[in-house]
Amino acid sequence: MDERGRAEGGVTVGRAAAEIGVSVRTLHHWDELGVAIPSGRTNSGYRSYLPVDIARLRRVVLLRDLGVPLARIPTLLSAPAAERRAELTQRRRELADTIARLEAVVRSVDRLLEADEVGVLIPEDEREAVFGDDWNPTMAETARARWGDSAQWAEYAERSATRTPDDWRVLIGPMRDLVDELAEAERAGVAAGSATADTLAERHRAALSEYFHCTPSMHVIIGRLALTEPGMADTYDRIEPGLAAWLSHVIDENARNHGVDPETAVWE
Structure with missing residues (x-):
């Protein structure tokens, strides 16, 4: 598929931000850092987010919410599956511990x-x-x-x-x-x-x-x-x-x- 065809399947930065629940400013920041770069182009030459980009953005949001430092996310996304699973397992364990502590606080x-x-x-x-x-x-x-x-x-x-x-x-x-x-x-x-x-x-x-x-x-x-x-x-x-x-x-x-x-x- 040519560049123009790919662009036709993409969405604007505003639409992408709305879909994953972050601000446009956040997406621009992630783009600047190389965390999540839009790979499509509109007919006017503006970058757009293709489905594959949206999928990556959702993974970035999940990892960020799990407490993975932003600078580490690109490396983790490209790491072998075993490394990613190990990271997710550890982060889930930490998250479960945090939830348990917060539930205890709520009871208190x-x-x-x-x-x-x-x-x-x-x-x-x-x-x-x-x-x-x-x-x-x-x-x-x-x-x-x-x-x-x-x-x-x-x-x-x-x-x-x-x-x-x-x-x-x-x-x-x-x-x-x-x-x-x-x-x-x-x-x-x-x-x-x-x-x-x-x-x-x-x-x-x-x-x-x-x-x-x-x-x-x-x-x-x-x-x-x-x-x-x-x-x-x-x-x-x-x-x-x-x-x-x-x-x-x-x-x-x-x-x-x-x-x-x-x-x-x-x-x-």
């Missing part, structure tokens, strides 16, 4: 979004077994309504998204033991500001910091909530009458030791 994002919405990612029928009889299913909803736009809720959700029921048990057990110790200290008349009370206050703050970073100033605010929030106050006072008020006082005095005036404490 899904869990984070769910944790941001509901707080605790434990099936409903398992929550009481993990948190005990005092589990309040509305607690997370109430907390999100109040703190959902805060950095602390975001931190809480991030940590919650990675926690299993066993992880929660590891957190809840020591906190229950600590609350029992707080109750014993109140019954024993331990004074706020004493070394014993300050140690207990710091342990309480450290336990809260497992959920989000809790500064001494923030601890004061939480202590006030333990005193004023009906749900929180009732939880403490069921264990020992007056425990919520005693704990708030202990936290205030411990905060003073960290240079925080409880009267001007802020949520940081």
